[in-house]
Amino acid sequence: MKTQIVIVDDHELMAKALSSLVQKFDQYEVIYEVASGLELIRRFDLGMVPQIVLLDVHMPEMDGYEVAKWLRDNYPTVRVLALSMNDKEEAIVKMLRNGASGYLLKGCKPREFKAALDSITSKGFYYSEYITSHLIKNLNPTKGADPVKGFGLNERELTFIRMACSDLTYNEIADKMCVSPRTVDGYRESVFQKMDVKSRVGMVIKAMKNNLLSPE
The missing domain is CATH 3.40.50.2300 (Response regulator)
Incomplete structure (x- = not known):
């Protein structure tokens, strides 16, 4: 069929x-x-x-x-x-x-x-x-250890992740966080390194997998 x-x-x-x-x-x-x-x-x-x-x-x-x-x-x-x-x-x-x-x-x-x-x-x-096959196949939230601690994220980085998991641009994120675009660039580089990802989309998938997003 x-x-x-x-x-x-x-x-x-x-x-x-x-x-x-x-x-x-x-x-x-x-x-x-x-x-x-x-x-x-x-x-x-x-x-x-x-x-x-x-x-x-x-x-x-x-x-x-x-x-x-x-x-x-x-x-x-x-x-x-x-x-x-x-x-x-x-x-x-x-x-x-x-x-x-x-x-x-x-x-x-x-x-x-x-x-x-x-x-x-x-x-x-x-x-x-x-998006890689590995990340897509593992969209279900990971259970067990606290993923925020596991990734070594601080509160500002977690806030950045949650805003980045929307359709906001990086400049709009900077405005909402009351920081400069350069500071947001720093958050992005730090988060990418801590989460071992190379793109914003990869970060979103990993954030979803590890249940880092705020309830809609």
């Missing part, structure tokens, strides 16, 4: 192009396309639930972040592959926190798109170079 896919994109040409591309892959089929998150919810209410949702990040009324969160809360077994022109870490982090199983740039090549679908189908996730 083919893996069923739904496309959510308010740009009709993009939706049609994606649908045509998917139909070329033997093991996948597009069962419908919708132009908004609200229309997707209506279709789900009718029982039209796929295995994978190809989700545009920037849409009117209900953006991709909101749709991903709704799917996470109501249909956690449905995998979400976010599609965007935005390669900023803040956008990736926000989609990740809202339950996306993958994040792909719209300018990618067809073979990477196919690889993303295959990875989500077989492994449950796809993040290319942004």
Whole structure:
């Protein structure tokens, strides 16, 4: 049986192009396309639930972040592959926190798109170079020792981590923490070293794994 896919994109040409591309892959089929998150919810209410949702990040009324969160809360077994022109870490982090199983740039090549679908189908996730398989597989909070003490984090570093696990820019974090951008750079370098990560996205994954985030 083919893996069923739904496309959510308010740009009709993009939706049609994606649908045509998917139909070329033997093991996948597009069962419908919708132009908004609200229309997707209506279709789900009718029982039209796929295995994978190809989700545009920037849409009117209900953006991709909101749709991903709704799917996470109501249909956690449905995998979400976010599609965007935005390669900023803040956008990736926000989609990740809202339950996306993958994040792909719209300018990618067809073979990477196919690889993303295959990875989500077989492994449950796809993040290319942004996130390693090891970190994704260990998203469940670690039990036992206090992770704050384990990493050797101080209160300011913990505050920085929690703010960085949002869509705030580093300059906005500096404003909220009432410090200079250079001080925030220092927090980032220290946290990366203590948590043994090399990117903001990697830090977010490790923070989620170790239950360092404040309740939403």
